Amino acid sequence: MMEWTDRHCRAFHRQLSKNALLYTEMVTTGAVIHGDRDHLIGFSDCEHPIACQLGGSDPGDMAEAARIVEGFGYDEVNINVGCPSDRVQSGRFGACLMQEPELVAACVEAMKAAVDIPVTVKCRIGVDEQDTEEALDRMADAVFAAGSDALWVHARKAWLKGLSPKENRDIPPLDYDRVLRLKQRLPDRFIGLNGGLQSLDQGAPYLATLDGLMFGRAAYHTPELLGQVDRRVYGEDGPDVSPWDAVRAHMPYLDEQLGKGVKLAHMTRHMLGLFHGRPGARSWRRILTVEAIKPGAGLQVVEQALAAVSPAGADLAAAE
Known part of the structure; x- marks a missing residue:
């Protein structure tokens, strides 16, 4: 790896x-x-x-x-x-x-x-x-x-x-x-x-x-x-972690690393497959791929990408 x-x-x-x-x-x-x-x-x-x-x-x-x-x-x-x-x-x-x-x-x-x-x-x-x-x-x-x-x-x-x-x-x-x-x-x-x-x-x-x-x-x-x-595998109670919850939980880390000068694309490249097989996955990948490399790209790019696959917007994204 x-x-x-x-x-x-x-x-x-x-x-x-x-x-x-x-x-x-x-x-x-x-x-x-x-x-x-x-x-x-x-x-x-x-x-x-x-x-x-x-x-x-x-x-x-x-x-x-x-x-x-x-x-x-x-x-x-x-x-x-x-x-x-x-x-x-x-x-x-x-x-x-x-x-x-x-x-x-x-x-x-x-x-x-x-x-x-x-x-x-x-x-x-x-x-x-x-x-x-x-x-x-x-x-x-x-x-x-x-x-x-x-x-x-x-x-x-x-x-x-x-x-x-x-x-x-x-x-x-x-x-x-x-x-x-x-x-x-x-x-x-x-x-x-x-x-x-x-x-x-x-x-x-x-x-x-x-x-x-x-x-x-x-x-x-x-x-x-x-x-x-x-x-x-570990037998814990409770629901599985959803992709949306994972992204939200990851936001503080992204923000911290951005503050240290890490480029957004260096982090979001690992997130491209998260919504694989879900409606809006193509939009998620496209937004992160295109927008995250731009100068000054920040959390707003992740928010934009997340909106494309949100439960409320998934049907719209699937029709793109």
């Missing part, structure tokens, strides 16, 4: 669910240790609970980065063993680490010794010609033996040879049953499912066996699904 789940995206998603664990974009250990930390891993208090996802493979650097992340107030630190990009491979982190489970375990062990917050891993079921039964078992056994608090599994192989990062998100077939078999073998370990999940209706049956669901692109493109999470 590089360049997607930045702090403005996460602050918006938090308005839809107060319980869902939000993840940062992947950030490398070198960037955390040597870069502009406030820019790279800074976040707002409203984003809790929040996990920082790290990319790296040197146990010492991973431990140091984890200490910095914990110092910033994160609730969890996660190791990315799933990203298939060329840049990630050249840096010896991401999905290529599926071939080195012992090294990932060494990182987990070093990080667990360095911090008190949970340390988790997100991986694929294998890469290239690996046998997915053996590859995933080896990774799971190694990281859990080292103390990992959870393993999130993207239920696809990553083909590091022959497929682009974009193709790796769609072309390798999903194998949810492989993740279920892992959970059946390790019933006392936290194992969550990721990859290709489009809705809570699709994912909910897996919660009878698995411990969690991770939504990526679906939550970004149709964030309204997050409004159901607190009731359907």
Whole structure:
């Protein structure tokens, strides 16, 4: 989710669910240790609970980065063993680490010794010609033996040879049953499912066996699904969070960030899919896309866009 789940995206998603664990974009250990930390891993208090996802493979650097992340107030630190990009491979982190489970375990062990917050891993079921039964078992056994608090599994192989990062998100077939078999073998370990999940209706049956669901692109493109999470997954009473309520609740954050000089378009770009499938969704997207980039654009643009999909104006907007 590089360049997607930045702090403005996460602050918006938090308005839809107060319980869902939000993840940062992947950030490398070198960037955390040597870069502009406030820019790279800074976040707002409203984003809790929040996990920082790290990319790296040197146990010492991973431990140091984890200490910095914990110092910033994160609730969890996660190791990315799933990203298939060329840049990630050249840096010896991401999905290529599926071939080195012992090294990932060494990182987990070093990080667990360095911090008190949970340390988790997100991986694929294998890469290239690996046998997915053996590859995933080896990774799971190694990281859990080292103390990992959870393993999130993207239920696809990553083909590091022959497929682009974009193709790796769609072309390798999903194998949810492989993740279920892992959970059946390790019933006392936290194992969550990721990859290709489009809705809570699709994912909910897996919660009878698995411990969690991770939504990526679906939550970004149709964030309204997050409004159901607190009731359907966490068992809270009360109605789902409506898109309109989420926007209203988000207004103070937008106003605060505008006051700090953040451009409106940098924040509203994450909100374009909110009314997906509803009357007026096209007007919502058009207004935010066209008007938010103009100099001086402020909350009035969001109000204008919201009016186009308000319950009272939805029929009119649908006729446009």
